[in-house]
Amino acid sequence: MKFLNDPKKKKIAYLVLLVLLAVFPFVITNSYYLHVCISIGVYILLATSLNLVTGFAGQLSLGHAAFYGIGAYVGALLMLNFDVNFFLAMIASAVVSGLFGLLLGLPTLRLRGDYLAIVTLGFGEIVRLVFVNWAEVTRGPLGLPGIPSPSIFGFEISGRTAFYYLVIVLVLITLFVMSRIVNSGVGMAMQTVKIDEIAAESIGIYPIKYKLIAFVVAAAFAGIAGCYYASYIAYISPTTFVYNTSVTILAMVVLGGLGSIPGSIIGACILTLVPELLRFMSDYRMLIFGALMVFMMIFRPEGFWGASKRVKNIYKIKAGGAKNGSDSGDNQRHD
Amino acid sequence: MAQILETINATIKFGGLTAVNSVSITQEEGEILSLIGPNGAGKTTLFNLLTGVYRPTEGNIKFYGEEITGLKPHERVAKGISRTFQNIRLFHEMTVLENLLIANPDCHREGIWEAVLGGGKLRRKRQQGVEECEDILRAIGLLDKQEELATNLPYGKQRLLEIGRALATNPKLVLLDEPGAGMNSVEKEELSRLIHYITDDMKKNVLLIEHDMKFVMGISDRIVVLDHGEKIAEGKPEEIQSNPLVIEAYLGKGIPEDEDD
Numbered sequence: 173m174k175f176l177n178d179p180k181k182k183k184i185a186y187l188v189l190l191v192l193l194a195v196f197p198f199v200i201t202n203s204y205y206l207h208v209c210i211s212i213g214v215y216i217l218l219a220t221s222l223n224l225v226t227g228f229a230g231q232l233s234l235g236h237a238a239f240y241g242i243g244a245y246v247g248a249l250l251m252l253n254f255d256v257n258f259f260l261a262m263i264a265s266a267v268v269s270g271l272f273g274l275l276l277g278l279p280t281l282r283l284r285g286d287y288l289a290i291v292t293l294g295f296g297e298i299v300r301l302v303f304v305n306w307a308e309v310t311r312g313p314l315g316l317p318g319i320p321s322p323s324i325f326g327f328e329i330s331g332r333t334a335f336y337y338l339v340i341v342l343v344l345i346t347l348f349v350m351s352r353i354v355n356s357g358v359g360m361a362m363q364t365v366k367i368d369e370i371a372a373e374s375i376g377i378y379p380i381k382y383k384l385i386a387f388v389v390a391a392a393f394a395g396i397a398g399c400y401y402a403s404y405i406a407y408i409s410p411t412t413f414v415y416n417t418s419v420t421i422l423a424m425v426v427l428g429g430l431g432s433i434p435g436s437i438i439g440a441c442i443l444t445l446v447p448e449l450l451r452f453m454s455d456y457r458m459l460i461f462g463a464l465m466v467f468m469m470i471f472r473p474e475g476f477w478g479a480s481k482r483v484k485n486i487y488k489i490k491a492g493g494a495k496n497g498s499d500s501g502d503n504q505r506h507d
Numbered sequence: 508m509a510q511i512l513e514t515i516n517a518t519i520k521f522g523g524l525t526a527v528n529s530v531s532i533t534q535e536e537g538e539i540l541s542l543i544g545p546n547g548a549g550k551t552t553l554f555n556l557l558t559g560v561y562r563p564t565e566g567n568i569k570f571y572g573e574e575i576t577g578l579k580p581h582e583r584v585a586k587g588i589s590r591t592f593q594n595i596r597l598f599h600e601m602t603v604l605e606n607l608l609i610a611n612p613d614c615h616r617e618g619i620w621e622a623v624l625g626g627g628k629l630r631r632k633r634q635q636g637v638e639e640c641e642d643i644l645r646a647i648g649l650l651d652k653q654e655e656l657a658t659n660l661p662y663g664k665q666r667l668l669e670i671g672r673a674l675a676t677n678p679k680l681v682l683l684d685e686p687g688a689g690m691n692s693v694e695k696e697e698l699s700r701l702i703h704y705i706t707d708d709m710k711k712n713v714l715l716i717e718h719d720m721k722f723v724m725g726i727s728d729r730i731v732v733l734d735h736g737e738k739i740a741e742g743k744p745e746e747i748q749s750n751p752l753v754i755e756a757y758l759g760k761g762i763p764e765d766e767d768d
């Protein structure tokens with residue numbers, strides 16, 4: 173992947189990839205494949221957002237599915253009960269999930285490591301129980317059927333192809349925002365908190381602030397993923413937003429490589445595709461899946477695309493070379 | 508001369524152990540003050556009190572006359588106190604330049620919207636941040652190593668980089684915890700030049716802990732001696748060298764029963 177170091181070639185590679193993604197539904201018309209692609213898209217949203225918390229800020233969270241669920245329920249309820257437009261509902265999902273991210277982030281003021289993991293796990297479980305038991309609103313285990321499709325200016329986005337393009341747009345926006353964040357002072361500060369909180373404090377960084385930012389932003393994006401999913405699948409129930417889902421998302425982040433956005437993308441692709449590919453051997457599916465994970469962690473503990481592959485200069489500005497930087501215009505672009 | 512730092516009866520107890528016992532010290536603007544004492548004397552713990560890692564059990568800390576005893580570590584950095592650690596605590600997986608950049612207040616105070624939206628103003632601010640780090644890189648002699656990961660630097664250079672990182676916070680006072688530890692004599696000379704550069708050219712104050720007596724005596728304007736958490740002496744290097752209490756502490760003649768005076 174050396175060629176990706178050259179910014180021009182990188183741009184061309186991105187462009188080719190975009191074109192491939194754009195023409196994909198014309199070439200592959202099988203709607204099952206489109207469905208798998210859409211699932212990958214949703215998991216990319218979930219994995220890259222969790223990566224901000226766990227990979228960059230270093231806070232182990234076992235409750236990411238809760239934010240996904242909150243986004244899904246908030247979006248679905250607004251669309252079903254109040255006829256709110258999908259895109260407004262999505263913003264509401266992001267805001268509400270983000271607020272719950274703040275709520276969950278607050279205990280991190282005092283907790284670390286395993287303790288934090290337990291709190292996030294408990295949070296996920298509480299949220300699921302609310303979905304199950306607050307039956308007047310959520311219809312409990314029966315779930316919410318008939319969630320409408322998005323519409324823009326009267327045009328309805330329906331059918332898998334339309335949803336496919338919508339998720340690609342959401343993924344691109346998310347990747348843009350995430351890479352801007354991690355390649356900034358905020359992102360660097362998050363990493364110092366992960367590496368060494370005492371050292372971070374010694375240079376004027378308030379760790380709690382950056383943990384909270386990570387939690388809130390990650391929760392908001394998981395909320396967006398939830399709202400999208402609700403509209404796509406048209407029916408949601410508490411069984412989607414369970415502990416298992418949180419663990420799967422975390423596995424994607426770890427497998428891909430903690431603290432690496434391309435890693436999260438790769439992790440989301442692999443952990444969505446492998447179970448699908450192994451579907452024919454249904455009995456041994458999870459067994460093989462588990463074995464693969466163990467194998468991976470033994471032979472590539474850093475993940476497929478670990479943080480060590482990251483750009484080594486976050487601002488892409490060099491000291492010394494800064495003043496006569498004829499090529500600095502190109503160097504400073506972040507993508 | 509203005510008093511920049513003052514501790515008044517600073518005390519901290521860890522369970523039964525009084526690591527720092529009613530220590531009062533002052534530092535004047537422009538002087539290089541050193542803290543010496545045998546192992547376990549409480550020097551690093553006093554640094555931790557000054558930087559807010561620990562809150563004192565009793566006593567007060569003032570910085571430029573302002574009470575800072577209750578401030579959190581990052582708030583004290585904003586006031587102008589920064590430090591290095593006895594056991595180097597660099598961000599090992601980050602590059603040399605990034606280690607400095609992230610200490611630059613403009614860098615980590617970047618807003619999240621600002622970062623997402625980008626634009627020329629942000630780019631210019633970052634450019635300026637990098638240029639500020641450039642001066643520090645030059646002073647610590649690591650300009651050509653800026654893209655190296657901190658962990659790949661030799662030990663002595665890591666110590667220098669940590670000093671650079673402390674300087675990048677734009678402090679008024681830098682606390683150096685055994686900056687010369689593990690350095691050879693050439694590196695120590697380099698260090699001594701750097702400390703003078705910090706005080707004379709950058710007009711910052713330095714408070715340092717050091718075990719190398721030759722180094723301390725050469726560089727300090729004044730020395731405070733700690734032993735068993737208590738201040739046993741203070742004065743000019745010549746005075747300290749001939750102080751019987753200090754000699755006793757270092758030769759280990761101090762008998763625990765005799766310590767209550």
Ligand SMILES: Nc1ncnc2c1ncn2[C@@H]1O[C@H](COP(=O)(O)OP(=O)(O)OP(=O)(O)O)[C@@H](O)[C@H]1O
Nearest residue numbers: 521524526544545546547548549550551552553593
């Ligand atoms: N967090 C802590 N909890 C308990 N005891 C501590 C703590 N921090 C320091 N101490 C104790 O306080 C005493 C002073 O330690 P300190 O590290 O300040 O010594 P020092 O003067 O820096 O010594 P050295 O020259 O070896 O670095 C030691 O006995 C140490 O064990």
Ligand SMILES: [Mg+2]
Nearest residue numbers: 550551552593
């Ligand atoms: Mg010490």
